[in-house]
Every structure is written in C-alpha cells, then in structure tokens.
Amino acid sequence: xxxxxxxxxxxxxxxxxxxxxxxxxxxxxxxxxxxxxxxxxxxxxxxxxxxxxxxxxxxxxxxxxxxxxxxxxxxxxxxxxxxxxxxxxxxxxxxxxxxxxxxxxxxxxxxxxxxxxxxxxxxxxxxxxxxxxxxxxxxxxxxxxxxxxxxxxxxxxxxxxxxxxxxxxxxxxxxxxxxxxxxxxxxxxxxxxxxxxxxxxxxxxxxxxxxxxxxxxxxxxxxxxxxxxxxxxxxxxxxxxxxxxxxxxxxxxxxxxxxxxxxxxxxxxxxxxxxxxxxxxxxxxxxxxxxxxxxxxxxxxxxxxxxxxxxxxxxxxxxxxxxxxxxxxxxxxxxxxxxxxxxxxxxxxxxxxxxxxxxxxxxxxxxxxxxxxxxxxxxxxxxxxxxxxxxxxxxxxxxxxxxxxxxxxxxxxxxxxxxxxxxxxxxxxxxxxxxxxxxxxxxxxxxxxxxxxxxxxxxxxxxxxxxxxxxxxxxxxxxxxxxxxxxxxxxxxxxxxxxxxxxxxxxx
Numbered sequence: 482x483x484x485x486x487x488x489x490x491x492x493x494x495x496x497x498x499x500x501x502x503x504x505x506x507x508x509x510x511x512x513x514x515x516x517x518x519x520x521x522x523x524x525x526x527x528x529x530x531x532x533x534x535x536x537x538x539x540x541x542x543x544x545x546x547x548x549x550x551x552x553x554x555x556x557x558x559x560x561x562x563x564x565x566x567x568x569x570x571x572x573x574x575x576x577x578x579x580x581x582x583x584x585x586x587x588x589x590x591x592x593x594x595x596x597x598x599x600x601x602x603x604x605x606x607x608x609x610x611x612x613x614x615x616x617x618x619x620x621x622x623x624x625x626x627x628x629x630x631x632x633x634x635x636x637x638x639x640x641x642x643x644x645x646x647x648x649x650x651x652x653x654x655x656x657x658x659x660x661x662x663x664x665x666x667x668x669x670x671x672x673x674x675x676x677x678x679x680x681x682x683x684x685x686x687x688x689x690x691x692x693x694x695x696x697x698x699x700x701x702x703x704x705x706x707x708x709x710x711x712x713x714x715x716x717x718x719x720x721x722x723x724x725x726x727x728x729x730x731x732x733x734x735x736x737x738x739x740x741x742x743x744x745x746x747x748x749x750x751x752x753x754x755x756x757x758x759x760x761x762x763x764x765x766x767x768x769x770x771x772x773x774x775x776x777x778x779x780x781x782x783x784x785x786x787x788x789x790x791x792x793x794x795x796x797x798x799x800x801x802x803x804x805x806x807x808x809x810x811x812x813x814x815x816x817x818x819x820x821x822x823x824x825x826x827x828x829x830x831x832x833x834x835x836x837x838x839x840x841x842x843x844x845x846x847x848x849x850x851x852x853x854x855x856x857x858x859x860x861x862x863x864x865x866x867x868x869x870x871x872x873x874x875x876x877x878x879x880x881x882x883x884x885x886x887x888x889x890x891x892x893x894x895x896x897x898x899x900x901x902x903x904x905x906x907x908x909x910x911x912x913x914x915x916x917x918x919x920x921x922x923x924x925x926x927x928x929x930x931x932x933x934x935x936x937x938x939x940x941x942x943x944x945x946x947x948x949x950x951x952x953x954x955x956x957x958x959x960x961x962x963x964x965x966x967x968x969x970x971x972x973x974x975x976x977x978x979x980x981x982x983x984x985x986x987x988x989x
Contacts, residue, residue, distance in 0.1 A: 555618065562619015566819035569594065573822065584974045585890040587821035588967065594825035599832070613829055620823035623816070627942075628768045629751045630817045631885045633798050633810030634903030635772040636779075640794060641900040644874060645867060652866050653901075656857065656878050657908045661939055663856050664882045665917060668849040668961075669926050669935025675844050682928050703756045710752055716745035721778075728786040736796065736805060739782075743775065743797055743809035750774025766911055766943060817886040824963055834956050841930060845961055849938025850968035853882040858986035872987040877901035879986060880969060881909050884941040887966040891973050895983065906941060913940020914947040929953035937961025 573590035582589070602609025644650055676682045720742040727735040754770025755762065775797065783793045798810030828835070835842060857879050861867075867874035877897030880888040885906050892902040917936045926932055933954035936944045938961045945958040972978050 558615075558618035559622040560619075562616050563622050563819065564619070565616060566619055566623060566823045567816075570818040570822050574818065583894075585821075585887070585894075585970060587818040588887060588890065588970050590822040591825045591828075592967070594822060595828055598825065598829050609829070613826060616823070616826050617830075620826040623820045623823050624827075626748075626751075626816075627820050627886075628766070629747060629771060630813045630820060631768055631903055631907070632747050632751070632771045632775060633814050634885070634889065634899050635768070635907065636775045636810065637794070637798055638900045638904060639776070640791060641898050644901070645871070649867055649871070649874070652864050653874075653878065653905065654908070655864065656861060656866065656881065657905060657912060659860065660853070660857050660881050661909055661912055661917075662920075663860075664849055664853050664939035665913070665920065665935050666924075667852050667856075668845045668938040669921060669931045671848045672841055672845045672934045673926060673928055673931040675841055676928055676930060679841075681930075705752045705755060710749075710756070713745055713749035713752060717742065717749050720745055721782075725782065725785045728782075728788075733805075736808075739796060740807060740809050740812070743778065744812065746778045747771055747775055747809055747813065764911065764915060766907065768907065814889075817889065821886045821890075828960070828963055831956055831960050835960060838930065838957070842934065842957070842960060842964065845934035845938055846964045846968050849882060849934075849961065849965045850972060853938075853965075854879055854969055854972060854982055855985065857881060858982050861986055862988070873898050874901060875986045876983070878905045879982065881905045882939050882941065882965065883969045884962055884966045887970045891970055894970075894973050894979065907943075909939075910941045910943030913944035917944050918947060918951070930957050933957030933959075934961040938965045941966075 569590055570587060573586040573593070577584070577586035577589060598609040598612060600609075601612065644653065673682070720738060724735065724738040724742040726732075727738050748771075750771035750773065751767045753774070754765070754767030757765075757767075757770070776794075779793045779797065780790055782788070783790050786793070797808045798814070799806055799808045800811065801807055802811055802815060858875075861875040861878060865871070866878070873896070875897075876895040877892055877899075878901065879895060879897070880891040880902060883891060883906065885903060888902050888906045889899045892899050913936065917940050918932070921932050921935060926935070929951060930953070932951065933948060934957050936948055936954070937958035940947075941962055945955070945962050948955045948958045973982065
C-alpha cells in the first residue's frame with residue numbers, strides 16, 4: 482500500500498469513527514431515520530411517542546422514535562449506510578477525476594445512484610426498493626447532521642477576503658432579501674398559472690387533526706437527548722485538555738487531538754443551539770450557534786497555547802485530509818459529498834410524486850434555478866456589489882437559493898469564495914423559513930403545490946422545514962429544493978451558460 486493510499490485510508494477510518502461514535506450516542510433514546518412523511522406515521526401504525534421538530538437541510542427525512550431494543554440494530558444500519566455513501570462518494574470522486582469530468586462528482590453520483598435504483602426496480606421489481614431500504618438509515622444519519630457539515634464554511638469567514646465597507650455588507654443583505662422575493666414569486670406564480678390552466682388548483686386541506694396528531698403536537702420534545710449533550714460536553718472537556726496540553730509541549734499528536742476537540746465543539750454547539758427555545762431557533766439556526774462556539778473556542782485555544790486566532794482557525798480547515806494533518810472542518814466538509822450522494826434516496830422516496838406532477842415541478846425548477854442564477858447575476862451587476870474589485874464577492878452570492886452542498890460546488894465552479902456563499906445561503910434560508918409562508922398567504926397564493934415549489938426553490942432546506950405543517954405542500958417543497966439545486970449545478974456545468982453568467986455578473 483502506498484503512503485498516499487495509507488493516509489487516505491487513515492482519514493477514511495477517522496470519518497467512519499466520527500459518524501459511528503456520534504450516531505451510537507444519538508441513537509440512545511433518540512430518533513431513528515425513516516423516509517415516511519410525518520403526517521403518515523400514525524396512519525401506517527408506527528409507534529410515535531414524539532417527533533423531532535428540528536429542521537434539517539434535507540427535510541424529506543423525518544424521524545420516528547426507535548422501538549425499545551432496536552437501538553443497536555438501528556446504529557448498525559445507520560453506520561453501515563453512512564459508510565456505503567462515503568465509499569460511493571470516494572469512488573465517484575476518483576472516477577470523475579480519472580475521466581476528467583468537470584461535473585461535480587457528488588451530484589453525478591447522486592444522479593447515477595438514483596438512475597440505478599430506478600433501473601433495478603424496473604428490471605427486477607423489488608430490487609430497487611430493497612437497496613433503498615438498506616441505504617435509508619445511512620441517508621437519515623447524514624441528513625440528521627447535515628447542517629453541522631456547513632459550519633466550516635461559516636467559521637472560516639474571518640479568514641476570507643474582506644467584503645469591503647459597511648455599504649457592501651448592506652448590499653449583500655439586499656441580495657438576500659430581494660433575491661428571495663424574486664425567486665419565491667417567479668416560481669410560485671409560474672406554477673400557479675400552469676396549475677390554473679390545467680384546472681388543478683386546489684385549496685389546502687382544512688380537515689381537523691386526529692386526536693393522536695393533536696396529542697403529538699401538544700407534547701413537543703427537544704430534538705436531542707440530554708445523554709448526547711453530556712457525551713459531547715465530556716468530549717469537549719477531555720479532548721480540549723489533551724489538545725491544549727499536547728500543543729503546549731509540541732507533541733506530534735497535537736493536530737489530531739485538536740481535530741477531535743474541535744469536532745466535539747462543533748457538534749456540541751449545534752446540539753446546544755438546537756435545544757434552545759423554538760421561538761429562538763425559528764430565527765437563529767443551530768448552525769449559527771455552532772459557528773459561534775467554534776470561533777469562541779478558537780479564541781480561547783489561542784490564548785491557552787500562545788497562538789494567534791488566525792493560526793488556530795487555520796488548523797480547523799487546513800485543506801488536507803490525512804490523519805496527522807486534517808482539521809475538523811476538513812472532515813465535516815468532506816462529509817458533504819456523501820450527503821449529496823445520499824440525496825438519491827430522498828428523491829427515490831418521492832419518485833411517484835415527481836412522475837405525477839412532472840410538468841409542474843419542471844416549470845418551477847427551471848424558473849427557480851435559471852431565474853436565480855441569471856436574476857442574481859444581473860442584480861449584483863446593477864448594484865455594483867463589491868465595487869470594481871468585487872468579482873469574487875459577486876460570484877459567491879449567485880447560488881443563494883441553492884442548498885448549501887451544491888451551492889459550494891457551484892461557487893467553486895464559478896471561482897467564488899465558499900465562506901461568502903455559505904453565509905448568503907444560510908441567511909436566505911433563515912429569512913425564507915421565517916417569512917416565506919406568511920408572504921405567500923399575504924399575496925393570496927393558497928394552492929399547496931405552488932406554495933411548496935415556491936418555498937423549496939427559494940429558501941432551501943430551512944424554508945422547506947417550515948412547510949412541514951402543510952401536508953400537501955411539504956412534499957413539493959422538498960422535491961423542489963433538491964431538483965432546483967440539481968438544475969442550477971447542471972446549468973453552471975455547461976460552458977456556454979457558465980460564461981454567460983460570469984459575463985453578466987462580473988463583466989469581461
């Protein structure tokens with residue numbers, strides 16, 4: 482085995498141990514993954530004592546309580562499924578690189594896996610569903626922690642190029658707000674017009690909730706167990722002390738110990754933020770609290786080790802993925818790849834919804850993806866975002882309505898900065914989740930299909946999660962989120978389209 486392969490093997494082992502450890506602890510008295518919509522859990526007889534209200538980036542994945550005695554089996558299924566997606570992602574990365582394919586390997590892998598599942602089910606009925614059932618727990622585990630994988634993009638903002646004056650910051654916020662309204666209205670009204678032409682416009686369901694559903698709503702639970710909180714805090718304390726001690730004596734294992742310490746800090750900050758009052762988390766997403774925890778810990782670690790803030794933060798994401806050099810941010814960002822590949826499971830779970838409403842979904846997705854890219858490019862050029870030297874900033878905000886993993890891929894393809902991109906995507910999601918549904922109601926859009934596609938195409942996962950109480954709109958919001966990201970990435974992968982967007986946003 483070569484040194485390079487051995488190092489990558491060590492890094493892969495570290496990834497597996499990270500997913501396995503967190504998954505094992507969180508599986509105790511917590512929520513097991515299922516792709517069954519929350520509104521259908523009672524109808525099919527699944528024991529449901531409580532349901533998590535925590536929004537996740539992929540809202541197709543809801544969670545039902547594990548039955549007693551099934552925690553160990555669930556853990557094995559989740560870990561095995563997550564490992565399968567990690568291996569698939571590594572395979573697709575190498576295959577795309579070997580064939581010099583510019584299209585993002587994680588998205589290509591998602592499409593290939595989805596196609597394989599459909600083809601398998603067509604050729605041998607039951608085969609596709611069998612693979613789907615085997616991989617679903619792993620996809621659920623990745624989806625459960627998906628927002629945590631975005632933290633490095635936000636945490637590295639202090640090391641990113643400056644946006645410039647306060648005026649430029651105001652302009653960025655303007656892109657977030659105006660861009661959200663633009664994508665929401667263009668997608669929702671386009672779908673509504675087509676639905677009216679088809680004669681399929683329907684009002685949202687007004688049926689009263691069942692007694693069991695009312696009981697579930699009346700007894701909300703915090704999204705993560707106290708046992709998990711204690712475990713993460715203990716990890717922060719133990720590995721924090723070991724990391725600081727090793728750094729002070731310049732021990733060779735100082736970097737791996739700091740990586741584990743900062744990984745525990747990132748997860749602990751997210752879990753703590755998720756357990757805050759719902760009125761607070763509705764405005765401030767847990768990943769923001771996780772980012773604050775990382776930056777605060779970075780500052781304290783620097784003081785304890787006689788290092789500067791930037792020096793410590795630089796080790797959080799070093800750009801390497803070897804056992805002795807990788808930072809916690811490198812590992813978390815790497816896990817975005819397997820997470821995107823796992824989107825195939827989510828889309829497969831809604832294949833009938835896509836087939837029955839193909840034209841409507843296609844219309845909304847094309848409007849949201851093309852309109853989002855070209856509309857934002859024209860707007861940042863109009864307001865002269867970043868001034869004469871603002872090319873990187875302009876290109877970074879273009880995928881503002883695309884879910885974060887693929888927004889990062891698009892930003893890399895356009896030559897932007899992923900820290901800016903992640904920040905803009907999160908701000909857009911928070912704004913959409915807070916105000917999106919109320920805005921649609923205010924302008925008279927009550928059709929659930931139009932509402933779902935509009936929100937999904939403009940506010941990513943946070944917006945979609947806010948629609949979970951609208952049973953008819955929720956599936957369309959989820960599908961719109963995934964396919965808008967796919968369509969936008971595909972458009973940017975086309976050289977002629979990419980060049981047009983670059984010229985429109987930044988000029989020659």
